[in-house]
Amino acid sequence: MPTIAELEMFKPSYDVPEKVLTKTQDRIMLECLRFGDQVKILIGEYQGLLGEVEAIDGLEVQVTIPTQGITQGILMPYLRRNFQIGDEVQIMTDPNPGFIGWVTAVESGIEGQILFLAICVDNNTSNTAPTPKQAVHNRQNDQQKKEAGSR
Structure with missing residues (x-):
């Protein structure tokens, strides 16, 4: 897509x-x-x-x-x-689909937001290139939905 x-x-x-x-x-x-x-x-x-x-x-x-x-x-x-610094996100597209990261910086512009992420690879944290906002989703929201469904 x-x-x-x-x-x-x-x-x-x-x-x-x-x-x-x-x-x-x-x-x-x-x-x-x-x-x-x-x-x-x-x-x-x-x-x-x-x-x-x-x-x-x-x-x-x-x-x-x-x-x-x-x-x-x-x-x-x-x-x-809208993403904020500290949000936990999961990368949905290449080059690192499935990886979990944390928003370390956000730049807003004409094209929307560009996120800078720190991702965990084999228990080591490494910085990645800027990631378009369409490539991630907020994992905290997924966890909140799971908790709400189990109540």
Whole structure:
């Protein structure tokens, strides 16, 4: 599955129908967010605020915004996962799929967030190159879901 940035390269092409590009973008977006993910709202009344994913229904995401004390439905393209230093993540794509790491730095820019990770390899910690945010998911959220399900 391509990243959104990679998909953007095909938009000027007349060989790829617009409908295919739209469906692919929707699928990428669905795979990007999970229950419990921390997100930043990019567009709309709550632009710039942080929240937590409570539910996903198609392209609409129910986001709890703690600073406002509300849960609001927001379209998925208007959200971006938000990582913080210290988050434990699992790398999902090459070159180190399956490895567990910790966010040591975050740079935000036009393309979203780039994460710098420290990963464990054979009980030794080594730094990796910057990792696109699409390549990781937050392992703490997975653990919280498991604990909530066992109650």
